[in-house]
Amino acid sequence: MSGITTGVTDVHAHVLLPSLHAEVERRAPEGVAEAAALDLRRNGAESQAVSGPMVGARVPKLTSVAERLAAMDAQGVERQWVSASPNHFYPWAPEGLGVWIASEANRLIAEHVAQAPDRLTGLGLVPLQHPSRILECLDDAVLGRGLAGVEISSFAGDVELSDERLEPFWARAEELGAVVFLHPFGCSLDERLDRFYLANTVGQPAENAVALSHLIFAGVLDRHPGLKIVAAHGGGYLPFAIGRSDRAWRVRPEAQKCEHLPSTYLRKLWFDTVVHDPAALRQLVDVAGESQVVLGSDFPFDMGLDDPVAFVGEAGLPADVAQRILSGNAEALLETRVRA
Template sequence: MNVDFHGHLAVPAADSLVDGEPGFAGELADERRTHAEVSLALNRAQLARLRPKLTDVAVRLVDMDAMGVDVQVVGPMPMHHPWAGPALAEDLASTVNEAVAAHCAQAPDRLAGLGTVPLQHPDLAVTHLRRCRELGLRGISVSTRVGGRELADPAHDPVWAAAQDLGALVFIHPWGCSLGERLAARYLGNTVGQPVETTLALSHLIFTGALDRFPRLRLVAAHGGGYLPTYIGRSDHAWHVRDDARGCERPPSEYLRRMWFDALVYTSAGLRHLVEAAGADRVVLGTDYPFDMGVDDPLRRLDAAGLDPADREAVAGRNAKELLGWG
């Protein structure tokens, strides 16, 4: 069984809830600062073109067949809106999670869902995390930061504790970039910015000791974990030589084997390195379906990496099946 851990779903009803809200206007202004107008126009055209793939189960299944994917993990298009107050956040989470559950219920033997929670309101987030599990969702998708707070901020500890206790997956998928205008040119806000955001989020979780506090938290990082697995040696060096970098119990590289990463790193050499750094049992397929920064040939790319057959089988589906509790 081949499992794609990285698919997206649009929820128009949730978009309608934020339309006209001042906080959403601010969110769009931030997006304009990190993307040139030509990139924003291309994004709008892409979303319009991809709407059937983002909403129609039948279209999704046809595309999965073409990719050789048996099961896809479907999460909402990142729509976390950390500016939303409690009432709106409640409506957004309920709307999104029920939509994901309904979408996956149309093909329960082929689709597994991830929901969303309002991390800016940790108590409410815990409530919705439990509701996600009641809806049959396997966990949640979160961005790399929550407004001005890092994921590793102790304010989020109740959410991570609940996720750990429930066995819920936490898929870290960047949405936006905090580096601003420096990345506005030539789509660098996505190409460079999103891997940077993931690298920062994971580094905070490691270096602050958050993963020591929650050793059974099941984290899955999109886009191969950003740049962290590639340059983890620098993190280890800092941990060894500087007292101020030693906020975690063990060298940072050891924590790579405490989380999972999707295989969306584009090159055979990159995938081989990811498997070497994290372990073949810590990598899952990921396509970023249906966006243009994703891939539609995940198995061909996996085969091109030339992994040991047992490692290839693990990445293609066995690891994801075990994470999902599938079959």
């Protein structure tokens, strides 16, 4: 890709925070060791052996702003929304440590994007596993650090996104106009996905579908219609099998906790373009709407899009729709946020 199309925004790009990880390792070595064992069990030794060198080769792009900007220029991307690599979620962390991790991540991400504020927008973290402490971390990210919102996982411990304890979080995120970027970390299917890289290829789309279904069926989007939730990986399987959810809503009383057909809520969510198939991108635009799809790459990991701008072009969408995906929709998401 040569040159930059004005306004092209990649909403799905990651940063590594080595100093944070080192401090967590110092404070809670047993927790880190247990988490590593869980990762190995979930992913399998073969995938772990490949992933280590893959991430290692990408550390410069994940940590250096200069390397990041050079890669963006090569992709034709003007702006990135930078979020922590999901291995920084630490869902096992106890309350005090979990709050510190979120606050420190917010500080480090703010410092990273401040090196190129005209090119980078930051998303912070909250300790999803500790609902009673989320509001202070959300406020720290948005009001204290000037970040555009926060990144969350599909679940953390016993906390699903339908959990009533998260109601204050959704209300505050709506009030602030903050972006909530949903990016899974880990999959509850565990060892069933421990070979063939299924933990990623199947696990990530499954986790997205489960998490979004919790939000929809629990009525979270009815109670908080102004939420700005952006789902990574095109929302996983849900947009492509939403008819089954609609059928359940029609025939099963326990699936009728939301006010409308589940498919209608796809037009109240946003989805990135990391779907790897131009036909799937066209279908995503069809079911969610041309205003609800935003450019993403999963930068700079191997399961991301190497040339995200070209990928949108391959879908053969009308020029005005492609332009909205490349820039306009992301810009609109940030227009009404409260700034620090």
